[in-house]
Amino acid sequence: MTGFAEHFDLKTPLALAPMALAAGGALASACAKAGALGLVGGGYGDLEWTAREYQLAVDNISDDAAAMGRLGCGFISWKLAEDSAALDWLIANHKPAAIMLSFGDPRPFAKRILDSGAALICQIHSLKDLPLAIEAGAKVIVAQGTEAGGHGATQDSGRGTFAFIPEVADWIAANAPGTYLLGAGGIADGRGVAAALALGADGVMMGSRLWATKECLAAPKAKEIVAETDGDGTARSAVFDILRRKNWPGIFDFRAIRNDIHREWENRIDQLKNAPEGARADYEEGARNKDYSRVHIGIGESIGLITDIQDAATLIDTIRTETDRALQRIGG
Incomplete structure (x- = not known):
């Protein structure tokens, strides 16, 4: 078992990604009860949504102390900079085991999180993000x-x-021993978990x-489409952020199924930015x-699995069993 687990x-070194508007209280609590780290997707920091879904998660597992110790929440840092009410509510009303920050500088919110007793999880996308996360x-x-x-x-x-x-x-x-590392992106089964562990991670975020x-x-219809789509069926672009009026920083974009509307605009991003109304x-x-030929389904390259x-x-x-089997195979 890894230090993170x-x-x-945890029963397996796995964390639920706090997917905005998708990872609600039912999913986060089910993951926590099953032995993974369950993170509610606080995402854009909507107070009403976060309060409702986090409270649901707590209600589902309040009689299970071990599961409660595996429950937390995640937020988008650049949105918290605009409105941190959901984070403030969470800290004032609950004791999450962990709070995750992604997509922006975590430092302005780190003290509040650490003072609450929650572990701070920071997602990074390049090496230059790493010292800021450790500093936080x-x-x-x-x-x-x-x-x-x-995203x-x-x-x-x-x-x-x-x-x-x-x-x-x-x-x-070399620089921050005692800090745990999770791999994320393209990992959808125990083979991916084992690969991440073999490369030096302490677990994965899925x-x-x-x-x-x-x-x-x-x-449900979106889930059905995902189960029928292979790994060639997604792409990264700014199409759906433009269509949804989401003003994300330019270094980030959005991987989704390449449906009809995505294919229509994916090679004409500047034109879409300049005249998006139609x-x-x-x-x-x-x-x-x-x-769903015109509406986004945000999903990763692991869709084919x-x-x-x-x-x-x-x-x-199943993932726990697959991971053990894969590690045994690696070990000979």
């Missing part, structure tokens, strides 16, 4: 590769997961595969009609 009393007091670093679904570094500014992990592991060993579970808040109307009509929709506990147990 021991620190949070991160106990856990998540090295996210561009294979990840949803992440652009292909030009980011790294591939399995080249990134060992470089970060070496840096941590999003896409846990998105495709019964407890996830994503629409395409936005098309997207918004698709959203009203749940037409997703062939069914399971409950989170069954999936985590």
